[in-house]
Amino acid sequence: MTLRSSLLLRLRSALQRLFGVSGWQSMLLWSIVAGLLGTLATELFRATLRGFEHLVLGPGDSLVAMARALPWWARIAFPAAGGLVAGGLLVLARRVAVRSATSDYMEAIVLGDGRIPVTQTLVRSASSLVSIGTGGSIGREGSMVQLAALAASLLGRVFRFPVERLRLLVACGAAAGLTAAYNAPIAGAFFVAEIVLGSIVMESVGPILIAAVVANIVMRALPGYQPPYQMPVFPELHGAEIPLFALLGVLLGFAAAGFLRALQGSRALFARLPFALPWRLALGGLAMGLVSVPWPEVWGNGYSVVNAVLHTPWTWTLIAMVLAAKLVATLATAGSGAVGGVFTPALFFGCMVGALFGHAAQALWPHAVSAPSAYAVVGMGAFLAGATQAPLMAILMIFEMTLNYQVMLPLMLAGVIAYFVARSANAGSMYEITLRRREQQDEQLRLRSLHIRDLVQPAQTVVGPEADREAMSRLFLQHPVKYLYVVDAHQRYLGVVPLAALGTAAAEVRAADLLSQAIAPITADTSLGEALQRFLEHLGERLPVIESAANPVLLGVAAKSALLATYVRLSEV
Numbered sequence: 119m120t121l122r123s124s125l126l127l128r129l130r131s132a133l134q135r136l137f138g139v140s141g142w143q144s145m146l147l148w149s150i151v152a153g154l155l156g157t158l159a160t161e162l163f164r165a166t167l168r169g170f171e172h173l174v175l176g177p178g179d180s181l182v183a184m185a186r187a188l189p190w191w192a193r194i195a196f197p198a199a200g201g202l203v204a205g206g207l208l209v210l211a212r213r214v215a216v217r218s219a220t221s222d223y224m225e226a227i228v229l230g231d232g233r234i235p236v237t238q239t240l241v242r243s244a245s246s247l248v249s250i251g252t253g254g255s256i257g258r259e260g261s262m263v264q265l266a267a268l269a270a271s272l273l274g275r276v277f278r279f280p281v282e283r284l285r286l287l288v289a290c291g292a293a294a295g296l297t298a299a300y301n302a303p304i305a306g307a308f309f310v311a312e313i314v315l316g317s318i319v320m321e322s323v324g325p326i327l328i329a330a331v332v333a334n335i336v337m338r339a340l341p342g343y344q345p346p347y348q349m350p351v352f353p354e355l356h357g358a359e360i361p362l363f364a365l366l367g368v369l370l371g372f373a374a375a376g377f378l379r380a381l382q383g384s385r386a387l388f389a390r391l392p393f394a395l396p397w398r399l400a401l402g403g404l405a406m407g408l409v410s411v412p413w414p415e416v417w418g419n420g421y422s423v424v425n426a427v428l429h430t431p432w433t434w435t436l437i438a439m440v441l442a443a444k445l446v447a448t449l450a451t452a453g454s455g456a457v458g459g460v461f462t463p464a465l466f467f468g469c470m471v472g473a474l475f476g477h478a479a480q481a482l483w484p485h486a487v488s489a490p491s492a493y494a495v496v497g498m499g500a501f502l503a504g505a506t507q508a509p510l511m512a513i514l515m516i517f518e519m520t521l522n523y524q525v526m527l528p529l530m531l532a533g534v535i536a537y538f539v540a541r542s543a544n545a546g547s548m549y550e551i552t553l554r555r556r557e558q559q560d561e562q563l564r565l566r567s568l569h570i571r572d573l574v575q576p577a578q579t580v581v582g583p584e585a586d587r588e589a590m591s592r593l594f595l596q597h598p599v600k601y602l603y604v605v606d607a608h609q610r611y612l613g614v615v616p617l618a619a620l621g622t623a624a625a626e627v628r629a630a631d632l633l634s635q636a637i638a639p640i641t642a643d644t645s646l647g648e649a650l651q652r653f654l655e656h657l658g659e660r661l662p663v664i665e666s667a668a669n670p671v672l673l674g675v676a677a678k679s680a681l682l683a684t685y686v687r688l689s690e691v
Contacts, residue, residue: 181417185253196253207244231532266294270288297334373503437529475497574674
């Protein structure tokens with residue numbers, strides 16, 4: 119250990135003694151620092167992105183406003199050129215990548231050691247900045263959260279945190295980044311707990327919540343702060359509208375599943391193209407630019423469009439056209455390989471589909487249905503719940519954005535329904551880590567449901583009751599075992615012949631004469647736990663397996679090594 123590392127470890131220990139805490143309790147203090155650093159990293163990326171947009175595209179309150187001010191050819195050229203540059207930066211990121219490290223903060227928390235590579239992350243963030251700053255239809259939150267997680271990872275590495283606590287510190291940074299991006303501290307914390315960690319345990323959720331609160335306080339204190347979405351006042355609902363929100367949940371569940379499948383298909387299509395990565399991103403930018411010529415609303419992550427739909431009257435035809443155009447633009451941008459999140463586009467699609475549903479419901483029942491904006495707000499949460507497979511996080515996020523209890527009932531109803539519909543459609547999730555965790559859970563359930571029947575191997579040391587000494591001796595010489603299994607003409611288990619008994623037996627002895635009940639068989643439906651207990655009481659490597667006590671047909675043998683290997687796999691999963 120170097121002198122510098124030793125000094126840092128001593129400093130960390132001194133700080134813990136100063137505040138009278140140790141162990142996991144100290145993480146509450148370190149989570150404050152992680153929340154602060156994560157917020158600053160997020161704000162730095164936001165400010166850099168804003169400066170880049172104004173430098174390249176000119177003045178404007180939003181990317182949509184900037185796009186409207188550009189001539190038609192520029193709406194095509196900027197996204198295509200931005201894709202080319204962003205692709206070149208991704209190639210550079212691959213060249214500087216460290217094989218043993220993962221650049222994704224989710225994998226660093228769940229599968230890695232919490233160490234996020236600095237150079238690769240910064241280059242990928244620069245690629246994301248170029249894609250977003252030139253109009254790419256993708257969310258900025260992905261890079262913001264990644265940089266916040268990187269800041270927390272560097273903090274833990276400087277102070278020589280052990281792996282488990284370093285992972286938790288990175289999770290705190292990620293929660294801070296998401297909170298800073300969406301002004302939703304509770305949802306930010308539960309995003310990390312529900313999607314990344316996969317469990318809600320106070321030892322981990324506590325520091326994550328602290329980091330999210332710190333991030334929210336710091337963001338609100340910054341000059342010029344305003345939340346990304348300006349939510350309308352949610353109206354009081356009529357009882358007859360509840361079934362409509364349930365129907366909306368079903369619709370958005372299928373819509374989320376369709377979106378995820380379309381996104382997977384788009385990525386597969388671009389991956390098959392015989393072009394280098396920069397040209398694939400340029401092609402994606404070109405497609406998005408062509409769509410933006412008649413509909414500049416597809417530029418950016420959609421903040422301004424969502425706010426406009428929530429607060430100004432849009433015709434259903436305009437909503438439908440912008441929705442279709444945005445879908446094509448997002449599939450082109452994200453499918454080509456651009457670095458960015460699809461979290462914000464998911465909120466966009468939920469809002470637009472919800473608004474369309476609200477228009478249809480209002481046309482059918484004009485005096486009994488609330489304004490379309492109410493369905494748009496609920497639609498944002500329901501689509502997000504289906505796409506992320508994290509309904510609790512989605513519900514909390516919309517509630518924090520509205521701060522209106524009236525939204526909770528329809529939001530919970532539609533969100534939970536959308537979650538189960540999307541899950542039943544086997545569409546997966548926006549996040550690969552969720553899919554990996556689900557595969558692990560399925561494998562764990564499969565392993566836990568195993569019985570000895572699933573581990574049975576053929577028995578090679580079986581004799582009949584009339585087997586003579588020569589036949590039994592031959593089997594003992596061929597196989598390094600201490601017992602032979604004796605079965606009758608119907609393959610029913612009778613007992614065993616011990617090797618020790620055969621050694622002192624007469625030459626004319628038969629297997630029936632040496633029959634012993636020294637080894638009690640196990641049945642095919644014996645659980646793995648029960649079988650393990652039997653092996654603890656049995657010194658041998660194998661146990662005979664029969665169909666059942668009532669039908670003692672010998673099926674084969676169960677090996678101790680196979681049983682232990684299954685338990686090892688179960689523990690790893």
